[in-house]
Amino acid sequence: MINPHVSNETAKIKTVVFGLPNRGPVPSLEEAYDAKSYEAVQKGNYPSEQAVIDEMSAVLNVFKKYNIEVLRPKQLDHYNQIFARDVSFVIDDTLFVANLISDRGLETGAFEDIFKSVGDSLELMEAPIRAEGGDIILYNDILFVGTCKKENFGKFKTTRTNYEAVEYLKSRFPHKHVIPIELKKCDTNPTKGILHLDCAFQPVGKDKAIIYTEGFENKSDAGLMQEIFGKNNLFEITPEEDYYMNTNIFSLSPDLVISERNFKRLNTHLTKEWGIAVEEVPYAEISKMGGLLRCSTMPLVRE
Numbered sequence: 001m002i003n004p005h006v007s008n009e010t011a012k013i014k015t016v017v018f019g020l021p022n023r024g025p026v027p028s029l030e031e032a033y034d035a036k037s038y039e040a041v042q043k044g045n046y047p048s049e050q051a052v053i054d055e056m057s058a059v060l061n062v063f064k065k066y067n068i069e070v071l072r073p074k075q076l077d078h079y080n081q082i083f084a085r086d087v088s089f090v091i092d093d094t095l096f097v098a099n100l101i102s103d104r105g106l107e108t109g110a111f112e113d114i115f116k117s118v119g120d121s122l123e124l125m126e127a128p129i130r131a132e133g134g135d136i137i138l139y140n141d142i143l144f145v146g147t148c149k150k151e152n153f154g155k156f157k158t159t160r161t162n163y164e165a166v167e168y169l170k171s172r173f174p175h176k177h178v179i180p181i182e183l184k185k186c187d188t189n190p191t192k193g194i195l196h197l198d199c200a201f202q203p204v205g206k207d208k209a210i211i212y213t214e215g216f217e218n219k220s221d222a223g224l225m226q227e228i229f230g231k232n233n234l235f236e237i238t239p240e241e242d243y244y245m246n247t248n249i250f251s252l253s254p255d256l257v258i259s260e261r262n263f264k265r266l267n268t269h270l271t272k273e274w275g276i277a278v279e280e281v282p283y284a285e286i287s288k289m290g291g292l293l294r295c296s297t298m299p300l301v302r303e
């Protein structure tokens with residue numbers, strides 16, 4: 001029996017669910033459900049099965065090095081199971097089952113044993129609520145929820161978390177400040193839209209964050225982040241860095257992260273300016289499917 005517990009993005013990780021290195025068949029343009037996959041299909045450079053296996057093995061080695069307990073979903077046939085983050089998410093002591101986009105619907109069943117392992121600490125997000133873990137970002141008494149302009153929900157495949165989810169989480173966690181962040185959306189051009197909130201923002205350390213404010217629909221949300229974290233505690237990334245998903249690293253503790261080896265400016269800032277050690281891994285191929293390190297990890301227990 002596991003007692004799920006996560007209240008922020010950075011406390012020492014004990015147990016993590018890590019996606020499987022199955023990328024499924026290469027989708028057609030019509031089947032792609034995020035802009036980076038769309039672009040990779042269009043350009044003919046969708047990652048190979050072997051590249052995905054190699055990149056995820058490098059992350060597994062880091063988990064092993066730090067004695068982190070790793071759980072895996074059950075393997076499905078011919079299905080993309082890399083991005084465990086979105087399938088479910090822990091808020092405080094409850095494991096929520098996401099209500100995923102239907103294109104990813106089979107991923108939930110593959111988590112059955114993980115859901116069973118938490119006993120009664122399980123709760124379903126049901127229609128009309130739509131929510132995916134990439135949009136849920138915890139910062140202790142603050143809960144950031146990535147969403148989009150109300151009139152855009154359902155018009156894009158990259159709209160995954162709706163205002164019904166925001167309202168539900170407000171009532172479910174009355175002691176938390178639930179802050180919706182509207183994201184720009186575009187299904188075909190990754191430079192014009194943001195899939196999930198963790199593709200434009202993530203707290204690191206104890207009081208800092210990596211941020212891409214150009215991905216936010218409202219300028220006021222950039223101001224709000226400055227109020228919460230303070231200007232010097234925000235590392236603003238460039239459009240090019242966002243294209244490669246620099247916000248989407250994974251914290252093992254407040255002073256240790258796993259990051260992509262090509263994120264030179266970010267990794268230098270983390271180590272030299274913020275005293276956060278970086279385990280560098282190759283993950284650039286996986287980024288072509290619209291997710292990176294946060295997206296493929298789902299923390300079940302942090303300290």
Ligand SMILES: NC(=O)NCCC[C@H](N)C(=O)O
Nearest residue numbers: 034083134196289290291295
């Ligand atoms: N949290 C995330 O941003 N997850 C990445 C999911 C990528 C996947 N291709 C999707 O569109 O759902």
